[in-house]
Amino acid sequence: MPKVKYDVIYKDLKRKIETEEYHFQQFLPSENTLVLEYSCSRNTVRRAISELVKEGYVQSIQGKGVLNIFQPVEQSTFKMGKIESFKESAIRNHQKYFTKVVHFEFIQANKKLEKKTGFQEGTELIYIQRIHYFDKKPLIVNHNYFLKELMPQLSREIAQNSIYEYIENTLGITIVTSKRIMTVEKMNQIDMQYINLEEYNCLAVVSSFTYNSEGILFEYTQSRHHPEYFKFVDIATRRND
């Protein structure tokens, strides 16, 4: 992240909240106070605070102040409102992970796939199936469909490591927006083959549509998770419309 002012302030406030330098259910210093503290304009302070609001750390109350409502949430496997790769997530949660590529194929989108993924019929795609392990337990089956045109060099070896790392660092593509849909589905043949669901007969499924900085859809992924190890966190704020 470029070193921009509002981001520095945001990170500093966040740290102070997490380390309880600012106490739970107490007000942060007023915006005007923070302006003096950080020698910046009120807009910049407000920008930093608005990030914290989005993440559910604080709540601004007109006429009163900015209230700290942060509680050290039971660590969640996947953060929301962010795009996070499997590897990043694993590292952040201090777990051992391992990825196995079980299928790698160049395909063309057909009608059925078009409906599911949004890629037009005939589009050249790379289809990859990967199994993700946490602590040697297979927990996630991943079906990735990449736009071949944008990453013709993508190989099995790269898929073995982090594809996102390759996309961002090597190809220099910036991922901007991702739409995700969470559902629960009955297990299928492939799930059964790789994951031990024990007495469960369904999985948590996250389908995501990822756009690059040109606004074009370049990836569709379906992640099928073992229910016991799945958690999806979201912060909602009321917007009246």
Added chain:
Amino acid sequence: MPKVKYDVIYKDLKRKIETEEYHFQQFLPSENTLVLEYSCSRNTVRRAISELVKEGYVQSIQGKGVLNIFQPVEQSTFKMGKIESFKESAIRNHQKYFTKVVHFEFIQANKKLEKKTGFQEGTELIYIQRIHYFDKKPLIVNHNYFLKELMPQLSREIAQNSIYEYIENTLGITIVTSKRIMTVEKMNQIDMQYINLEEYNCLAVVSSFTYNSEGILFEYTQSRHHPEYFKFVDIATRRND
């Protein structure tokens, strides 16, 4: 919603996107153009646009413009990034709904409940179980825990209708932030009693913690959904940190 300028602009842009007055994968008029169109400052236009970014309608690309990436999403049962009551959601999706109160009790939080809900042991609560029907099919089992102190008059009759309506309109409490956690759980006795899961043996579970404008937790709800009729949509944008 108070009639504020950025909101008027936001709604107008949103309408133009939804009605395809602005076309998919094309750029919106530049910020400066919009400034002239709406006779406002650039900040105000940017504020409106940032709302659209949050909702995944557009994507701003520095040096190029604001790109329309809206696709009329397959209608989703539950919107994300918003707090929405069951009734509101049902109306928006043009479905017939019906709510049945199957349990209504005044209780005190014990240790176990404290761990689950966040309400301190000994806190006086109202515990309600409700079954939600769409088109006569029971699809959701709802367990609500309300802070009794804030709504001592809450009755079975009110629970029969929309509790949120009562809270907002009658009590005048404003709901501000809600933290939600989505998981998949095996069905329990109560689920089995009320919902016909057919061959499924688990449900989609949404646990939510709702805060009022004072920043105090006043509701914990666990919603247990029939998997076939459950969908959770989310827009993620990359923030580097």
Added chain:
DNA sequence: GCCGATTTGTCCGTATGTATC
């Protein structure tokens, strides 16, 4: 109930930086 001080919310105008073409 009113008034004034404080605090957040909205809005404006301007300047400068950075990316794209």
Added chain:
DNA sequence: CGATACATACGGACAAATCGG
């Protein structure tokens, strides 16, 4: 290189909500 477009930042003004006297 210049023109255009979005991104960051500043400072100021007034509105709206809260709270204490």
